[in-house]
Amino acid sequence: MLPRFWRKIKYRYDLVGSYCENCQSFFYPPRNLCPHCRRRSKIKEIPFDGKGRVLSYTVVHDAPEEYKEEKPYVVALIELENGVRVISQLVCDPEEVEIGMEVKKAFRKYGEDGNSGIIYYGTKFVPDN
Amino acid sequence: MNRVAIIGVGCSKFGEMWDSGFRDIVISAGVEALEDAGLEGKEIEAMFVGNMSGGRYLAQEHIAALIADYAGLAEFNIPSTRVEVADASGGLALRQAYMAVASGMHDIVIAAGAEKVTDVGNPMDIMTSSIDREWEGFVGATLPALYAIIARLHMEKFGTKEEDLALISVKNHKNGALNPKAQFRREISLETALNSTYVAEPLKLFDCAPISDGAAVVILASEDVAKNYTDTPVFIEACSQASDYLAIQNRKDILTMSSVVAAAKQAYKQAKVEVKDIDIAEVHDSFTIAEIMAYEDLGFAKKGEGAKLIREGVTELNGDLPVNTSGGLKACGHAVGATGVRQAVEITLQLRGDAGKRQVDAEKGLALNIGGTGATAIVTIFSR
Numbered sequence: 001m002l003p004r005f006w007r008k009i010k011y012r013y014d015l016v017g018s019y020c021e022n023c024q025s026f027f028y029p030p031r032n033l034c035p036h037c038r039r040r041s042k043i044k045e046i047p048f049d050g051k052g053r054v055l056s057y058t059v060v061h062d063a064p065e066e067y068k069e070e071k072p073y074v075v076a077l078i079e080l081e082n083g084v085r086v087i088s089q090l091v092c093d094p095e096e097v098e099i100g101m102e103v104k105k106a107f108r109k110y111g112e113d114g115n116s117g118i119i120y121y122g123t124k125f126v127p128d129n
Numbered sequence: 130m131n132r133v134a135i136i137g138v139g140c141s142k143f144g145e146m147w148d149s150g151f152r153d154i155v156i157s158a159g160v161e162a163l164e165d166a167g168l169e170g171k172e173i174e175a176m177f178v179g180n181m182s183g184g185r186y187l188a189q190e191h192i193a194a195l196i197a198d199y200a201g202l203a204e205f206n207i208p209s210t211r212v213e214v215a216d217a218s219g220g221l222a223l224r225q226a227y228m229a230v231a232s233g234m235h236d237i238v239i240a241a242g243a244e245k246v247t248d249v250g251n252p253m254d255i256m257t258s259s260i261d262r263e264w265e266g267f268v269g270a271t272l273p274a275l276y277a278i279i280a281r282l283h284m285e286k287f288g289t290k291e292e293d294l295a296l297i298s299v300k301n302h303k304n305g306a307l308n309p310k311a312q313f314r315r316e317i318s319l320e321t322a323l324n325s326t327y328v329a330e331p332l333k334l335f336d337c338a339p340i341s342d343g344a345a346v347v348i349l350a351s352e353d354v355a356k357n358y359t360d361t362p363v364f365i366e367a368c369s370q371a372s373d374y375l376a377i378q379n380r381k382d383i384l385t386m387s388s389v390v391a392a393a394k395q396a397y398k399q400a401k402v403e404v405k406d407i408d409i410a411e412v413h414d415s416f417t418i419a420e421i422m423a424y425e426d427l428g429f430a431k432k433g434e435g436a437k438l439i440r441e442g443v444t445e446l447n448g449d450l451p452v453n454t455s456g457g458l459k460a461c462g463h464a465v466g467a468t469g470v471r472q473a474v475e476i477t478l479q480l481r482g483d484a485g486k487r488q489v490d491a492e493k494g495l496a497l498n499i500g501g502t503g504a505t506a507i508v509t510i511f512s513r
Contacts, residue, residue: 004263012267028378029264056285056383058277059330060269064253067269075270075329077278077378085378087275089268094330099285110267122267 012122015105019046026084050105052080059094066111089124104128130231134355134362137166138474143343143462144312151245152199155344159200162346174235176209177225179218179242180466186250215259220469220498220507224368226349236354242470243344252340259501261376275502277329280418287433294417295322296439298335305456307487312462336417343464345471363477366400368509375504386503389426393508400510404428408491411472413499414457451489469498480513
């Protein structure tokens with residue numbers, strides 16, 4: 001898990017995605033190849049503004065071992081202003097979340113690898129009001 | 130292409146098999162299939178095995194040789210190949226075996242599927258490897274959580290109710306009660322389903338299939354060779370496979386499984402059948418919402434109107450288009466890599482008239498096996 005994690009730190013910590021200059025499409029998570037242009041792709045990295053709205057969501061009750069302490073928590077499919085969709089945790093009261101709700105990105109802790117392991121940080125979303 | 134027939138089927142009991150190891154489960158299904166086909170074993174020319182996670186559950190790779198070995202085929206030195214596309218692995222084993230016979234490369238080929246999960250690993254974590262581990266799993270999204278996100282939007286956009294989802298579960302439990310191989314053999318009430326605890330809202334315990342132990346085997350032969358073994362062959366008229374974006378965040382519309390639409394379109398065309406010709410179907414109800422979406426993506430109902438079929442009883446055992454007569458993944462059990470082959474076993478039994486108390490009248494059947502949230506779909510069309 002560890003090497004997998006640090007390779008993508010830049011993209012996790014601040015919602016850095018990809019932009020294809022050939023077809024003006026945005027992607028998250030980042031891609032090396034644009035699925036519309038493939039060999040003609042002109043991909044560059046781009047940080048996303050991080051404002052969006054909730055397209056759909058769930059409240060997770062049966063959580064994986066590493067997230068047991070946080071349950072119930074909200075996982076949402078969020079559409080950013082540039083049309084990119086992101087699956088992320090949404091930090092709010094599970095009663096509060098609804099489809100269409102406006103949200104913004106936030107730098108948050110996701111978990112840790114035991115008492116002496118590394119701490120996982122990443123992008124979560126919070127209500128934007 | 131040669132026409133391909135199923136000449137034998139076998140299936141282990143599905144469920145929590147505390148007393149049985151991986152090898153025991155596989156062999157129980159294999160022996161049943163050999164007996165059903167009337168084969169000694171030495172006639173078999175090749176084998177394909179669907180297994181999703183032997184490496185994680187059992188720390189055992191090289192599953193293909195293991196199964197050929199314990200099936201008593203080691204001394205025939207047949208080619209044996211394990212294939213993996215998450216919980217559509219069984220469907221893929223069937224497809225590979227189908228292609229091996231259709232192409233004329235082999236005359237008699239085994240398609241097997243098997244998974245051993247009880248007491249050997251963490252099914253929730255391992256099923257997360259069927260979704261995008263790095264970008265979905267990392268944020269705490271589980272397989273049920275992603276289906277829940279899909280279900281929530283389906284409700285919002287099309288008016289599907291939690292009660293509709295529960296009706297799927299009730300129907301599949303009712304069918305499972307009639308299947309001696311099923312994991313859950315009890316009918317449940319609508320209230321039981323609706324009052325069960327949330328796993329990932331709006332999906333509850335009774336919306337989610339169990340992760341089970343189990344194995345299934347079908348034996349395929351070319352049409353000419355099949356005549357030597359059976360008077361009741363069931364033909365595979367098409368077996369199509371399609372893929373899609375792995376993570377749901379990259380799909381344009383999460384309410385349509387493009388892989389299912391693509392595989393179904395190709396299968397209907399190759400089999401030269403229309404939706405209305407299908408008499409019976411086994412679909413991948415890993416979650417109840419997946420069965421409703423399958424109705425839509427397979428063309429049984431218009432997009433957004435899948436719930437109508439369950440409300441009106443169309444897909445009940447005595448309805449016009451019975452779906453999941455076996456009990457489906459929900460009640461028969463979801464032995465991951467075995468499921469796609471297990472679906473073929475059910476359709477074969479139904480088309481031959483060997484389905485016992487759950488027998489329906491059918492000439493053409495369809496099976497849909499899905500990997501993860503739909504990044505792989507396999508659609509197979511059968512006829513008698």
